[in-house]
Amino acid sequence: MKEFVYDVFTRKERGDRLQHVGYVDAFDDETAKVYAWTTYDEEKWFEMCVVKRTNVLPVNRTDGLFVEAQKAAHV
Amino acid sequence: MSETLDTSTLEGANRDALVRLIISLADSKRLMGIRYSDWTLGAPSIETGVSTASMTQDEWGHARLLYAMLKQLGIDPSPVEHDRPGEEFASLSALDHERGDWVGTVALIALADEALSTMLRSFAEGSFEVARTRVPKMLAEEEFHASLGAAWYRRLAAAEGEAAGLLRSATEEMLPGLLAWAGANDAAARAMVDAGVIGPAEDRLSAFRDAVRDLVALVGMDINTVEPATDWDEVRGRASGRPDEEACERARGDRNRALLVE
Numbered sequence: 001m002k003e004f005v006y007d008v009f010t011r012k013e014r015g016d017r018l019q020h021v022g023y024v025d026a027f028d029d030e031t032a033k034v035y036a037w038t039t040y041d042e043e044k045w046f047e048m049c050v051v052k053r054t055n056v057l058p059v060n061r062t063d064g065l066f067v068e069a070q071k072a073a074h075v
Numbered sequence: 076m077s078e079t080l081d082t083s084t085l086e087g088a089n090r091d092a093l094v095r096l097i098i099s100l101a102d103s104k105r106l107m108g109i110r111y112s113d114w115t116l117g118a119p120s121i122e123t124g125v126s127t128a129s130m131t132q133d134e135w136g137h138a139r140l141l142y143a144m145l146k147q148l149g150i151d152p153s154p155v156e157h158d159r160p161g162e163e164f165a166s167l168s169a170l171d172h173e174r175g176d177w178v179g180t181v182a183l184i185a186l187a188d189e190a191l192s193t194m195l196r197s198f199a200e201g202s203f204e205v206a207r208t209r210v211p212k213m214l215a216e217e218e219f220h221a222s223l224g225a226a227w228y229r230r231l232a233a234a235e236g237e238a239a240g241l242l243r244s245a246t247e248e249m250l251p252g253l254l255a256w257a258g259a260n261d262a263a264a265r266a267m268v269d270a271g272v273i274g275p276a277e278d279r280l281s282a283f284r285d286a287v288r289d290l291v292a293l294v295g296m297d298i299n300t301v302e303p304a305t306d307w308d309e310v311r312g313r314a315s316g317r318p319d320e321e322a323c324e325r326a327r328g329d330r331n332r333a334l335l336v337e
Contacts, residue, residue, distance in 0.1 A: 001230065003120070024122050025120060027230060028226055028230075030222045031226045033219075034219050034223040034226075035123070035125070037219055038130075038219070039122060039126075
């Protein structure tokens with residue numbers, strides 16, 4: 001069964017910057033949200049979001065995690 | 076929303092009915108936590124294991140809050156939690172034995188946890204004040220359980236191989252007891268409806284059927300054709316049977332009795 005990488009972003013307080021805190025492997029958006037919420041539960045987050053890594057479009061880099069994700073998605 | 080129930084005037088069969096309802100909910104939460112905890116290691120992925128660990132904590136937290144509601148009726152919850160024999164446990168019949176595979180556990184998350192949430196929603200909207208204040212947070216936490224259960228249920232139902240067949244078997248086995256419990260309509264359940272503590276049986280049953288209809292259709296089942304179990308135990312408010320002894324020992328904390336702190 002195919003799984004995807006989802007990057008996890010959080011902010012602790014309203015007005016804080018959204019920060020990248022890690023990632024989870026999940027097979028769809030719903031499980032990604034649950035996995036992120038239960039895995040990165042060290043704080044009482046004001047906000048948490050997940051982004052499927054293949055939806056992040058590299059702007060200036062030609063290598064790195066996000067470029068690799070784009071390449072893998074188009075194999 | 077119903078008027079607030081005055082528990083100081085509750086007596087006899089009505090008081091016993093509320094005690095039965097609270098214990099059935101609390102026992103189910105505690106047993107659910109045990110069944111989830113079996114998968115904190117050995118789940119299909121690390122993320123899934125972390126989620127079952129988190130859900131275990133949720134369920135045990137919910138159980139403690141529910142047992143504590145007995146104090147409103149002048150009952151010390153400690154003996155109820157730690158000293159009852161297994162034949163007095165009032166947990167859902169679907170939780171009576173360990174699920175030997177992840178498929179059965181997914182059915183528990185998607186179906187049995189949903190039956191509990193159905194009853195808790197009714198309880199939260201009723202006349203028992205502490206349920207109104209404490210249960211909504213439980214239900215908010217349960218939304219993650221429902222998401223995980225539904226996602227895994229859909230995934231396994233669509234999988235090739237034996238997974239879909241196993242999922243259907245687990246679903247067929249669980250549903251009658253869950254329907255009987257969610258739609259309980261014996262004298263004690265009717266007393267709770269009359270007191271405004273929970274909603275009518277037909278509403279609860281309909282809500283549960285609606286909640287699981289689309290999921291069980293994925294394994295070829297029509298929820299409207301599944302009949303509730305008829306082997307009903309009116310004393311405990313659940314289908315007949317009891318949890319396995321090992322689970323009861325874990326629920327009571329038998330092996331850690333010397334360390335018990337209240």
